[in-house]
Amino acid sequence: MGDKKQVLVVDDDQAIRELLAEYLAKNNYQVSTAEDGVEMDKKLLENRPDLIILDIMLPGDDGFTLCQRIRQDSNVPIIMLTANSDETDRVLGLEIGADDYIAKPFSPRELLARIKALLRRAHFVNDSSKSAAKPRYLCFANWKLDTQQHNLVNENNQRVPLTGADFQLLSLFLANPNTAISRDQISQALHGRPAFANERSIDVHLSRLRQCLGDDAKAPKIIKTVRGAGYLFIANVRATEQ
Amino acid sequence: MGDKKQVLVVDDDQAIRELLAEYLAKNNYQVSTAEDGVEMDKKLLENRPDLIILDIMLPGDDGFTLCQRIRQDSNVPIIMLTANSDETDRVLGLEIGADDYIAKPFSPRELLARIKALLRRAHFVNDSSKSAAKPRYLCFANWKLDTQQHNLVNENNQRVPLTGADFQLLSLFLANPNTAISRDQISQALHGRPAFANERSIDVHLSRLRQCLGDDAKAPKIIKTVRGAGYLFIANVRATEQ
């Protein structure tokens, strides 16, 4: 529960997606984005967000339709977003199953406050139905990641601490094993923005993480480099509670 | 659940109280009203409302103060109401523990929609007491916490008194061992509101608690700092009656 909350931002305006991603990342949320319903569905499957920010005006299915669709099989908190401050829209959104509603242009601070308030409220719910319960440990190679204590446990039950970024990075890999992850994706997960050209910081993180894990870039057993495409987690992953 | 929901309206303007009472009654809610904090407290005792609509400008204690007070011992949904549409107010209200916020003059339809949305969200909460009998003592490291006398007992049966906040804080940790607890969660437990940005008071409490326990932040045996995520109780906990 000390974990970062996942927020999914659905908006067709790239500027807003980026603004929000960065702002929320800075405030300790893990952000993913989608620009339309199709992409949203994909993201919903990939990682189960704790909250969705949903624009109304979208290409393809509009926000109302998507909201309804989400509600068919999930109670995830939804905040609607719209350029149009028409009351009818607002009421419609709320009646359709959204939890809150903010008009553009919005103040990021207020949005953040509303996100917090809603997560606080929704938190109690998930408590009873441990549907989205995240496993305590994730095993791979001869390591165990303690997702609560944010550290690694080796074969001899010794603990190795992880820094925030290392933990996030490893979590990202464990959530997507056997999938090439690009630098952009990593940067997106870590900072909520794409990687800059010539940026070395991600390599350095990888290097540090490999060092923690005792993995060798030349003969990798855990994380393999895919030249030109990013990195690949090649060890098997298994969830346990002890 | 087939019952009508109880809504408590707190506002000093009689016209608004009556308007809301009538409108909500028409829409199948059971309404009670209060014109200030004193009356509110009375009504809270009389009948336990399912939702509170709380004006900010009130004679005596203002809405913020009342909201905080309510949150000390209840999670009842709260919608704040105000003539002033200042963003700072809005954010403050939400941070203090309110769930939603509407500016006057408001549309009754929208208010109703927000009430519905909030009740829908809050409905899952069965906060009917987690009344598991509490053990008299909780042992950890070389300490014993006396949950009745609110003090600590060391190996030599000497007692160390704890201040109110320290006791609450330690209890929180003992109830969630091996789990990273964020500053927000701590503040929530201590004051019923999330931590403000740059607030250092929780750190200071932690520092004092560690001092009481003889724990060292640099080489912790009891409470570990998880940078960016909060604090973590790492000692084993065991309940006894003596």
Place this chain on the structure above:
DNA sequence: GCATTTTATCACCGATTTTTGAACACGCAA
């Protein structure tokens, strides 16, 4: 083989976060 691009790793440094003592603020009782 050689040039070019991409990746690995090191050491350094600035920025951020945490710790902690001390001063301050508040309510309460004598």
Place this chain on the structure above:
DNA sequence: TTGCGTGTTCAAAAATCGGTGATAAAATGC
């Protein structure tokens, strides 16, 4: 009023993180 218990804010110091640039190493293309 004064003193006391409690909790918060301030500020300086310490610890830690994570990014940058340099340089080496590896991979790729010619």
